[in-house]
Amino acid sequence: MTEEPFEPVKEKEASFDAKTPVTGQTKMQAAWSANPDDDSGAQIASAPQGQIFEQVYQPWNGELNPRWMRNWTILRHHILGIFKKGHRPWNLVTKLFVFFVIIASLTDVAMVVLFGVLGDSYFYDLWGVNRNNLYGHVLGFFPRNILYYPILAALLVGGIISEDRTHGTSAIYFSRPINRFDYASMKFLSVAMLLLLVINGTLILYYLSEILVKGRGWAWIIDTFPMFLGAFLSGIILSFTYTSIGLSLSSISRGKFFPAIGLIAILMGTKAVASIIDRLFENSILYVISPFDSVCHISQELLGIESTYNHPWAWSLASVVLVNGLALYLLANRVSSMEVTRE
Amino acid sequence: MDRELIIESSALTKMYGPHLALDSLDIRIEKGATGLLGPNGAGKSTFLKTILGLIQVTSGEGSVLGYDIRTQGEQIRQRIGYMPEYDALNPNMEAIYQVKYCGELIGMNPNVALQRAHQALEYVGLGEQRYREVSTFSTGMKQATKLACALIHDPELIIADEPSNGLDAKSREFMLNTLNITVQSGERSVLMASHLMEDVERLCDNIVLLHKGRLAAQGKIEDLKAIDKEVEIHVWGAASKMEESLKDSGLKVRREGRVMRIGHTGDETYSQILKSAAEVGSQVRKMHDYEASLEDLFLVIMERLGHDVKSSDELLEGSI
Numbered sequence: 001m002t003e004e005p006f007e008p009v010k011e012k013e014a015s016f017d018a019k020t021p022v023t024g025q026t027k028m029q030a031a032w033s034a035n036p037d038d039d040s041g042a043q044i045a046s047a048p049q050g051q052i053f054e055q056v057y058q059p060w061n062g063e064l065n066p067r068w069m070r071n072w073t074i075l076r077h078h079i080l081g082i083f084k085k086g087h088r089p090w091n092l093v094t095k096l097f098v099f100f101v102i103i104a105s106l107t108d109v110a111m112v113v114l115f116g117v118l119g120d121s122y123f124y125d126l127w128g129v130n131r132n133n134l135y136g137h138v139l140g141f142f143p144r145n146i147l148y149y150p151i152l153a154a155l156l157v158g159g160i161i162s163e164d165r166t167h168g169t170s171a172i173y174f175s176r177p178i179n180r181f182d183y184a185s186m187k188f189l190s191v192a193m194l195l196l197l198v199i200n201g202t203l204i205l206y207y208l209s210e211i212l213v214k215g216r217g218w219a220w221i222i223d224t225f226p227m228f229l230g231a232f233l234s235g236i237i238l239s240f241t242y243t244s245i246g247l248s249l250s251s252i253s254r255g256k257f258f259p260a261i262g263l264i265a266i267l268m269g270t271k272a273v274a275s276i277i278d279r280l281f282e283n284s285i286l287y288v289i290s291p292f293d294s295v296c297h298i299s300q301e302l303l304g305i306e307s308t309y310n311h312p313w314a315w316s317l318a319s320v321v322l323v324n325g326l327a328l329y330l331l332a333n334r335v336s337s338m339e340v341t342r343e
Numbered sequence: 344m345d346r347e348l349i350i351e352s353s354a355l356t357k358m359y360g361p362h363l364a365l366d367s368l369d370i371r372i373e374k375g376a377t378g379l380l381g382p383n384g385a386g387k388s389t390f391l392k393t394i395l396g397l398i399q400v401t402s403g404e405g406s407v408l409g410y411d412i413r414t415q416g417e418q419i420r421q422r423i424g425y426m427p428e429y430d431a432l433n434p435n436m437e438a439i440y441q442v443k444y445c446g447e448l449i450g451m452n453p454n455v456a457l458q459r460a461h462q463a464l465e466y467v468g469l470g471e472q473r474y475r476e477v478s479t480f481s482t483g484m485k486q487a488t489k490l491a492c493a494l495i496h497d498p499e500l501i502i503a504d505e506p507s508n509g510l511d512a513k514s515r516e517f518m519l520n521t522l523n524i525t526v527q528s529g530e531r532s533v534l535m536a537s538h539l540m541e542d543v544e545r546l547c548d549n550i551v552l553l554h555k556g557r558l559a560a561q562g563k564i565e566d567l568k569a570i571d572k573e574v575e576i577h578v579w580g581a582a583s584k585m586e587e588s589l590k591d592s593g594l595k596v597r598r599e600g601r602v603m604r605i606g607h608t609g610d611e612t613y614s615q616i617l618k619s620a621a622e623v624g625s626q627v628r629k630m631h632d633y634e635a636s637l638e639d640l641f642l643v644i645m646e647r648l649g650h651d652v653k654s655s656d657e658l659l660e661g662s663i
Contacts, residue, residue: 053470055521057529058462060497064421064450073447086443089435168431172492175395175425176448177417340397341388341427341504 070178071186078160078190094155098198101148105202108137109209116213129210129224131305134231137203138238139296146268149199150242150292154263156191157246158256161335166254170338184335188247195239200232227303234299241291241320242267244327251334267292284309288319295320347374349500349532350394352405352412357389357398364389366556367403372534376526378543378564379536380641381553387536390553391502395420408499421449424493428504428536430485431492434478438469438488441477445492456495463491467521483514490521500532501525507542519546540637550637552644560644568635571643572607573597575633576616584623592619604633 081088082098111127127133139145161184164170173183207228210216245266249259270290277286287293287309297316300307307313350372357365365386381387392398394407396416405412407419432441439460446456464473467487472480477488486506493501506522507515523546525531537543543550544564552559560567578585578601586603589596592615595606605616613630620627635643 053468055466055468055524057466057525057531058497059529060459062451062455064496065452066450070448070450073444073453077444077447086437086440089433163433167433168427168429169433171425171427171429171431172445173448174397175420175427176445177420177450178448179417340395340425341391 067177067182070176071182074173074178074183074186075190075193078187079193082194097152097155098194101152101198102202104148105137105144105198106205108133109202109206112206112209113213116209128214129207129228131227131303134203134207134227135234135299135303135305137206138199138231138235139292139299141292145292149195149238150264150267152198153191153195153239153242153246154260156194157243157250157263158260159250160187160191161247161250161331162253162255162259165338171340174338174340180332180335180338184247184331188243188331191247192239192243195242196235199239200235203228203231203235230299230302230304234295234302237298237320238292238295241295241324244324244331245291248327248330248334251331283311285311285315287311288315291320291323294323348372349374350405350407350534352394352403354403355393355400355405356402357386357393358401364556365393365400368553368556368558370405370551370558370561372532372551372561373549374532375549376522376533376535376547377549377551378547379534379551379553380540380543381559384555385553386556387553389556391504391536395423395425395502421496422498423500423502424496424498426486426489426493426501426503426506428508430489432477432485432488435476437474437476438464438480438484438491439473441488442473442491442495446495449496451496459495459497460491463495464488466494467491468517481514482509483511483517486510486514486518487521490518494525498531500534503533503535505537506535507537507539515542522546540641544637552641554645560640564637564640567640567644568637571635571640573604573633573635574607574612574616575602575604575629575631576627577602577629578620579626579628581623581625585619585625588619588623589616607632 077087079087081090082095108127112124112129115124115127137144159166164173170183174180207224211221242263246259246263249262253259253262267290271287271292274284274286274288274290274293278284287297288311293309294316297307297309297313298320300309301313309316348371350370352368352370355365355368355370356363368390379387379390389398393400394405394412396407396410396412396419400413408422410418410422412419436444439457442460442463443453443456446459447453451459461470461473464470467490469484469487469491472484477485480488486508490501490503490506493503501522503522507518510518519542522533522535526533526546533546535543535546547564549561549563550567551561582598582601582603586596586598589603589605594608594612594615597604605612616630617627619625
């Protein structure tokens with residue numbers, strides 16, 4: 001059915017006097033009503049009005065996934081945010097630095113490929129896979145553990161928990177079926193996995209490049225695989241330690257700067273103090289306060305290379321366990337105090 | 344027949360050390376819109392955390408949507424949508440991804456969550472702005488985004504903490520309308536904590552009033568208003584004598600100039616007023632039943648609790 005585009009004026013009987021307010025409508029009515037003979041012919045335009053915004057509540061009856069899927073969401077949100085849009089918005093500096101560190105960490109891979117292709121055995125042996133080079137890939141101090149990994153860890157942990165305090169976004173987790181253990185552990189895993197991706201991911205590429213370039217066989221792999229595993233485990237311990245210290249600092253802060261600079265200060269400060277004491281008194285014992293050196297000491301034992309420390313490695317192991325324990329205790333404590341209704 | 348209860352508690356008590364935050368609350372909240380009112384420190388936040396299953400109660404029991412608040416917090420939080428008072432949004436995320444993430448955290452599949460995020464943002468009036476970063480949003484748009492986050496999984500109960508806080512008149516109107524549509528046509532329930540009694544009165548049929556951790560009042564606003572029924576008269580001449588006469592006849596009188604409100608005790612109140620007017624020679628120029636506002640109701644309740652309160656602002660600021 002089509003609607004009539006015009007309808008008759010309804011206000012035929014309208015009267016106008018001095019008190020009638022002068023509006024556009026009254027003017028029009030007065031004009032149409034001026035001649036009584038024209039009443040029946042008066043028409044005004046009428047058309048159905050369009051609905052620009054119709055607010056309709058739409059129900060949803062879908063199935064909800066279980067706990068592990070919700071945890072996977074948190075993990076994915078943080079990790080994929082580095083690489084694509086629509087997830088956690090990491091800042092550009094962090095994204096670029098991740099890219100830079102991955103490239104920079106592949107220098108030994110590049111050297112292996114270069115000298116493998118050139119066939120220069122001296123330089124190849126210098127860069128090829130062995131105990132010291134595997135150790136150096138993960139725990140070499142300069143440039144990796146002064147310029148790359150601590151700074152990368154600092155950039156990654158900076159706002160990971162503190163931003164939830166700042167923006168109040170802890171409420172979006174805790175008002176949903178996410179418990180505090182899941183929240184903290186998924187945040188922890190996100191940072192640790194990004195660090196592992198850079199440190200151990202490039203270690204795997206390094207090891208594979210040797211196999212491919214030199215055409216290494218099973219005998220070589222069986223010989224060197226325990227060393228590779230030792231280095232891999234060292235990478236896990238290093239990533240775990242950096243992450244736990246960094247996250248605990250992030251959990252006690254409201255900004256990004258303090259956790260980041262705090263992590264670097266702890267790692268570099270303790271090493272600097274221990275190094276000075278070692279130089280002055282030729283005693284390495286104070287390195288137990290340095291998380292980085294403690295991990296190095298453990299790694300040297302794991303890989304079977306000559307130790308650069310003169311105190312027992314078990315002390316370094318105890319130090320790493322203690323530091324991580326304290327950091328995780330602080331993290332758990334602070335996360336449990338995060339509010340839902342008001343932060 | 345009893346209406347469906349969505350929140351029920353019995354002797355619900357919560358103590359933080361020696362501090363009693365909730366004192367033996369017996370609350371029954373029906374399906375529909377309910378306002379949660381109370382001054383700062385009344386226990387509103389503690390009550391919300393309790394019904395979300397986030398904190399363990401000291402004693403008593405309670406259920407939300409049939410789930411035990413002591414043991415089934417996870418199931419409760421899957422079925423409710425919580426809209427916090429403060430921003431609770433990542434300012435650097437686009438609204439669509441923020442809402443999608445909230446859906447995924449509930450347990451929705453990513454694709455489904457994205458589809459629902461579009462619908463939810465359209466529903467709250469942000470269809471055109473959904474790809475904008477939250478940091479560029481006005482307060483009203485942020486509130487709408489939070490509501491979309493709460494609604495994405497179509498919860499049975501929406502807990503809205505100060506949903507109209509800081510909004511201009513237009514945004515406030517839209518927010519209340521949206522919540523109203525959610526209740527009326529969506530057939531969902533809303534528990535709204537608010538300081539703005541006008542908003543509560545407009546949206547909610549029921550209220551729960553907490554004061555110092557105790558339940559001060561609960562029930563239908565209409566029923567509660569009946570406890571404060573008054574007759575308002577406008578008198579001309581001998582107003583003071585008229586006031587005295589009415590008080591002498593046992594009626595409760597509140598007077599401001601020529602306007603008096605007399606406590607309604609029954610149909611005989613009207614004849615008593617006219618009789619007093621005739622006695623003192625006063626003209627009653629206007630007489631009608633006075634419809635109490637929620638604020639009036641508040642003042643009466645607080646008066647009955649033994650507090651001398653001048654306004655609801657004073658009450659809600661927690662100065663008493």
